[in-house]
Amino acid sequence: MTTLTKAPESAAGRETPVRRRRRLDHVPYLLLLPCALVIGVLLLWPLGQVVVMSLYDLDSVRQVRGEREWPWAGLGNYAEILGDPFFRTVLRNTVLFAAANVVLTMILGTLVGLLLNRLGRRMATFVGSCVMLAWATPALTGAIVWKWIFDDTSGLVTWFFNALPDGLSGALFGRANWTGYGWFNDPLLFFAILTLVVVWHSFPFIAVSVLAGLKSVPSELHEAARVDGAGPWRVFWSVTSPLLRPVFGILVVLSTIWDFKVFTQQYALAGGTQDRSTYMLSIYSYATAFSPPPKYGLGSAAAVILTLILLVVTGFYIRALLKQEEL
Amino acid sequence: MKRAVLNATGLLVALFAVFPVFWMISTSFKPNREIFSSTPQPVPREPTLQHYREILTGNLIPGVTFTDFFVNSLLVAAATVLVSGLIALLAATAVARFRFRLRTSFLIMLLVVQMIPLEALVIPLFFMIQRLGLYNTLPSLILTYIGFSLPFAVWMLRGFVAAVPKELEEAAAIDGANRAQTFWRILLPLVAPGLVATSIFSFIVAWNELIFALTFINDQSRYTLPVAMTFFFGRDDTAWGSVMAASTLLTLPVMIFFIAVQRRIVSGLVAGAVKG
Numbered sequence: 001m002t003t004l005t006k007a008p009e010s011a012a013g014r015e016t017p018v019r020r021r022r023r024l025d026h027v028p029y030l031l032l033l034p035c036a037l038v039i040g041v042l043l044l045w046p047l048g049q050v051v052v053m054s055l056y057d058l059d060s061v062r063q064v065r066g067e068r069e070w071p072w073a074g075l076g077n078y079a080e081i082l083g084d085p086f087f088r089t090v091l092r093n094t095v096l097f098a099a100a101n102v103v104l105t106m107i108l109g110t111l112v113g114l115l116l117n118r119l120g121r122r123m124a125t126f127v128g129s130c131v132m133l134a135w136a137t138p139a140l141t142g143a144i145v146w147k148w149i150f151d152d153t154s155g156l157v158t159w160f161f162n163a164l165p166d167g168l169s170g171a172l173f174g175r176a177n178w179t180g181y182g183w184f185n186d187p188l189l190f191f192a193i194l195t196l197v198v199v200w201h202s203f204p205f206i207a208v209s210v211l212a213g214l215k216s217v218p219s220e221l222h223e224a225a226r227v228d229g230a231g232p233w234r235v236f237w238s239v240t241s242p243l244l245r246p247v248f249g250i251l252v253v254l255s256t257i258w259d260f261k262v263f264t265q266q267y268a269l270a271g272g273t274q275d276r277s278t279y280m281l282s283i284y285s286y287a288t289a290f291s292p293p294p295k296y297g298l299g300s301a302a303a304v305i306l307t308l309i310l311l312v313v314t315g316f317y318i319r320a321l322l323k324q325e326e327l
Numbered sequence: 328m329k330r331a332v333l334n335a336t337g338l339l340v341a342l343f344a345v346f347p348v349f350w351m352i353s354t355s356f357k358p359n360r361e362i363f364s365s366t367p368q369p370v371p372r373e374p375t376l377q378h379y380r381e382i383l384t385g386n387l388i389p390g391v392t393f394t395d396f397f398v399n400s401l402l403v404a405a406a407t408v409l410v411s412g413l414i415a416l417l418a419a420t421a422v423a424r425f426r427f428r429l430r431t432s433f434l435i436m437l438l439v440v441q442m443i444p445l446e447a448l449v450i451p452l453f454f455m456i457q458r459l460g461l462y463n464t465l466p467s468l469i470l471t472y473i474g475f476s477l478p479f480a481v482w483m484l485r486g487f488v489a490a491v492p493k494e495l496e497e498a499a500a501i502d503g504a505n506r507a508q509t510f511w512r513i514l515l516p517l518v519a520p521g522l523v524a525t526s527i528f529s530f531i532v533a534w535n536e537l538i539f540a541l542t543f544i545n546d547q548s549r550y551t552l553p554v555a556m557t558f559f560f561g562r563d564d565t566a567w568g569s570v571m572a573a574s575t576l577l578t579l580p581v582m583i584f585f586i587a588v589q590r591r592i593v594s595g596l597v598a599g600a601v602k603g
Contacts, residue, residue: 027421028422028430029429031417032422035417035481036418038477039474042452042471042473042474042475043443043474044440046451046455050447053454065457066458112340116337120330130344130345131344134345134348135585136581136582136585136586136589138535138577138578138581140535140577141556141574145348145351148565151567153363154362154363154567156367159366162365200344205593205596208593209596209597251597261444261445263537264537264538267537268557272557282444282447285446285450286449286538286542290453299450300450304447306446310443314439314442317438318439321438
């Protein structure tokens, strides 16, 4: 007994300096372990899994529970959706929607950022706070409120069009009574309203980021340019915008990523997943997988396509960030 | 003259941004005859708490009240905040305080996973939740939201940890404090504001999430608030007064928190591109 208790003690005493140093080396890894584990299990593993699932025929809940085997489909799911004209329409709509929304968000956001920079302090604070409220509104409730504004009986927009002189309204749109007009029934109009909702919700982030960027541009540069006789437009293009380019790069990428996967607002405005004419990639993937009859394999293939598109964009983002910051 | 044009444009922008929020709150206080009147009133003429009373006391779905959904959401968000805050603090300490081999790789990984479209993960995560036997439980959501909020939470928190002067910790170490003591007594109190900001971010993620809550929960009594909201609208005769009251209740906590940390969120997202 005595030897047993003594031996480790002396061993520990001898090894202390070495062991402590080695233990210190382990500390950062130990601290990271839970985080790496969570990210690995909840983000990276499912990411790999969705690729795997897209290669199988998955269409039953028993497969979900692991009670039935997964029949191999190879690239069959991809062949099926890419050959489906409806999917191609969805893909086209998604790309067009994302492009339009990124452009509009960037333009409006940048203009508001520039405006905030020019306004007097009190006015800038006021406008900035109002803009912040739009951003702070959850995507879901924001969409619901807009749905109410476009309600076909008592919505504000319906009221507004009803209030227009009948002659004018009739000449412009071919109708004077707008009560009962389904603003969300025509896909083009639906996407237009969805764009309004998404731009309303996302331009504040661009505006605030651009403003922060502008504040970091030394004012001497602007003064020097003005002394040299440059007008405001020229100052913006030749001085401000090159200095803001890194910020713009990142903002464009972030907006692209966000606008490509819009789900919540679209789900809320469409009132669910019934209206296929308003589908975009993420809701297509979701509805394919979860609306009966379930087609998890096909849904996964659509999810992989969405991910691939965004991964390419992300590549640019990471490169831009790495150029910017020493990590 | 020019000043006036700028100010007028500013007011227009402010109006555009704030109007829907104003309209939501205003509608929630209007009696039904004002909501459905043919000439809308900007401000309720006879303000009423009727809609709030309705949603807070009535059953939305037989046997389930609005308060139940509110509590579900609160539970999910609170658990997410606690676990994700703790894990993020450990990881942020590692990257802010230590130089080790995989550090840069880890930071790049954080950036990359933030860009994963979560909407694309709903199918594999659904399979996983089913096999873990967590389908139709609140922990299925808590688990998922921890994963979603963690990368950005670490990214956000690492700046706060790095801002605490190392000398303070070294001084404590010289005074004989061990690592754990230094962490609890020195680092934690100084990092507390950062931890609050990070918690708010995680709270918002969990509070607002819709798709996963829609997919993982089947039992109506376990719905979170956003899922319950989808029950209100999309019907033939939407009770807009109740919808707006519920929307207001869903929005206000998020809005208050969000305003408190928006600076952090901007600087985190634009990481480094914007200095100052």
